[in-house]
Amino acid sequence: MEPDDDDLLVRSARDPVAFEPLVERHAHVLHGYLARRAPAVADDLLAEVWLQAYTSRTTFDATRGTARTWLFGVARNVLAAHWRRGAPERPGAAGGDDHAVSDPWQAVDERLDAAAVAPSIRRTLDRLPHVERELLLLIAWEQLTPTEAAAVIGIPPGTARSRLHRARARLRQALEPATVLPRTGDSA
Template identity: 70%
Template sequence: METDEDLLTRSIREPEAFELLVVRHSGALHGYLSRRAPGAADDLLAEVWLQAFTGRGTYDVNRGTSRTWLFGVARNVLAAHRRRHERDARALPGNEESSDPWHAIDQRLDAAAVAPLIRHTLAGLPNVERELLLLVAWEQLTPSEAAAVVGIPAGTARSRLHRARTRLRAALDSTPSLSLTGDFA
């Protein structure tokens, strides 16, 4: 079976080879986008694939796997979407729609009592720490892959991920009868 990196490289000469990458990674990328922008995930996924296809010649195998490259493209598309959304919201007087990306977290947590605490703790984390934590917990990327997505060295990512996990663990430990389990631990 041909690797993703081989397909990406081959797609420069044979554009139809890119289709298998779409098949292999659309589910994971859609999940990433839908957890962060539920109402726009389908459109954003289309934009990710358009940008990835257009920019496939910029992929550098020495900077990480094609999977991390694709998540990096998705992260950039999402950031552009949020900037547009915030700019549009500011331009329309009386627009009460929230641009809070953490609203979707409340809908996915089993313990309603824990949701506000986790949301508050995540919102208080520096952006890079929050993104690293969510890439590892939700997208099941390794810390090194998450580092490549956000564009920082792997060692730096590991220390920031540790710091984020420690903050989240401390917040949960400060609440009686709650403990941190699962992918965040």
């Protein structure tokens, strides 16, 4: 039986080799997290995440969350530091498609449907308060639970659930189809 992530992270404090499976298990999802937010520098940011995670691995506290949650917290901090340095890729900064990641394996009609609603989704996400947007994206894109996302952001789980509810309601409202009015002069 493979050791779980929490055990590996704790063990890596005294046995650095125990950190390697964490990289293998989580590199893909952490890269995806970074690529959706800062695609041009995602590789560099991922390297920084692993460097910071390795050097601060002794600070992991299993009572505050899982190793996966802790790693997303490190990634979030690295990304925030990147944006504080004045990076132009901050979501909502340029309004362009820089933070969109294309998926070549999606069916054409799915991409067309998504393209049709993408501007509305992007505008709605850009208008959400930062914490609500981050919660929504951590849960939708990174598959974290609301409790895990709350731990990453550093807010209580109950607060996260209420903010997530508000964010989802705003997104649903933005995606409601417009009512089609009949043209005048049409005969029935």
